[in-house]
Amino acid sequence: MAKDDKVTIYSVAYKAGVSLATVSRVMNHPERVKKETRDRVLKVIDELGYRPDAIARGLASRRTTTVGILVSDVTRASVAEMFGGISDIAIKYKYAIKLFTVPEGIDYDELLKTIISERVDGILQLNDELDHGQIEKLLDICGKNGIPVVLANVLYDDPEVPSVSIDYEKASYELTKAMIESGKKDIYILSTVRQYNVNEKKELGYKTAMEEAGLVPRVLRTSGNTEVNRRHFAEHFKNQKYDGAIGVRDSIAVSFMNFARESGKKVPEEVAVAGFQNTKYATLASPTLTSIDIPVYDIGAVSMRFLTKLMNGEEISQVKVTLNHRIIKRQSM
């Protein structure tokens, strides 16, 4: 099959009777080519099924039309959905996606060098698992190499750094307030031992709401692992009063709810429970779990769109984008 003998810009140029420069122009700056010529070339491109080699194009043009996605824990449920949003926009703007994970204990500096050498046009950093220093390093090296970065679902205070997220503190404040208004008083926040910025904000919003209502805030930091936190709950609440709990993640909230019910408490009558993220865990729980809906798909889509603008050098009106959250009321509160 001669047709499959690798069709390059040369084959197209030859068959269309033009130079390769013209073929290139037809693809990249069609308006600079006379309509007749353009149509002829286009026809040949179509007949041959020609597609420019992305690698060669990347080398010559110094743009790879590829974005790098940096993420620590790919297995988190929210990451998958964020990918959905990112990918949909990436397709729309014809960007390819390169995935970089940051496993525990990886040589982070090496990883950054790899990313640079992979020549992505822009980077999306997902979630909050890197520490401040790591993010700084990322921003620094990308800055030096002229690679724009958007932080997606990362709380990073520097007002100059593009980020897309929601107001977790406010969300937590509102959720806590709603629980207080439903009549609960001994409300815990169930947070994680490992300190994430997001969870700190959630704790903050919770505390404010509790203090405003003259109640004592109580933070219990536990594991994300169901078996571990179950034991932890059993031990801690053996002789503690409680009539409400907010989990910083749905899975923690559900785990707590199971514990409370098995301890003979009625949910929501005796104990109200609520979570964050509005994942499928919330709808599969019984009773169903009230949760803060984080528009994860949108965070992905908006940050990717944001990044395309930065890569094109477009004007940016707002560097910090905050998307709306919603309380999804269900049976547990």
Place this chain on the structure above:
Amino acid sequence: MAKDDKVTIYSVAYKAGVSLATVSRVMNHPERVKKETRDRVLKVIDELGYRPDAIARGLASRRTTTVGILVSDVTRASVAEMFGGISDIAIKYKYAIKLFTVPEGIDYDELLKTIISERVDGILQLNDELDHGQIEKLLDICGKNGIPVVLANVLYDDPEVPSVSIDYEKASYELTKAMIESGKKDIYILSTVRQYNVNEKKELGYKTAMEEAGLVPRVLRTSGNTEVNRRHFAEHFKNQKYDGAIGVRDSIAVSFMNFARESGKKVPEEVAVAGFQNTKYATLASPTLTSIDIPVYDIGAVSMRFLTKLMNGEEISQVKVTLNHRIIKRQSM
């Protein structure tokens, strides 16, 4: 900062007092370079923080050391975990990952052309959402371009096509048999309306086990959406006997279990329930859900490893790899 003025193979060669060919050799065939020279070059590489440009290297060497991951629905929980396995092995073998999603209604032929033009060295196709014709097209175009493909968690009967999966039929057979042995008789399989190969295999294994025991197999095809299937269950089981159900996914099983309990049935005493995949849904359910553990991480890791062998032209001992599943017994059965 002159240091950041883009360090290329030229800068290294110049500073080390060798030709760029030697620098290239130090990186790609160090054994062909005299130790002294090699060390000198290595030192300069280190000082300058040089990393070869992946794009240029890809163009010159005709190998991008990049694999493409093709997946339809990134938001599925199992995909995230498979990414974990893939990514860990990819890092180990120094491959970059390019992610290609196949949204509903995309021009599939165009997508394939894009993938080819992106010049990946190999492709991993995840999960079972493409139809037979689409897989064939993929294999065909990759074959013509000399790009190896491994199917991960896809059931595809052609014995020539590399794939890594588990024996879903056997798993389902065993699970059903175990439920029968626990004394249940009116056991349903809760499958999906949309027909996936995997789910067909699960139905098959279930049927065999039921028929062997002289019981009547009953397939109920429903939606993966919790709200929809709940209504469906309520309607269908209004006047049907049942004392057991196997969901083709944990989420369906949990949804059914909630339904059964709210209908006043005791789980597992009156109704046994089990699922597939052993996701977090299973451990968060109350009672906890018996489930078939699919080693999703391993499927990812093994197929990626498999692919590296194919890309290196290594001998393959086995084209179809079947990993082991396990029944994780919990409270629901």
Place this chain on the structure above:
DNA sequence: CTGAAAGCGCTTACAG
């Protein structure tokens, strides 16, 4: 509007 030529940053036979 079009073409010839240089160049993107590497790798790899080919000589020596």
Place this chain on the structure above:
DNA sequence: CTGAAAGCGCTTACAG
């Protein structure tokens, strides 16, 4: 063991 040169498949000033 090392270097000079061609080439990977494109893009992009520069002329005309």
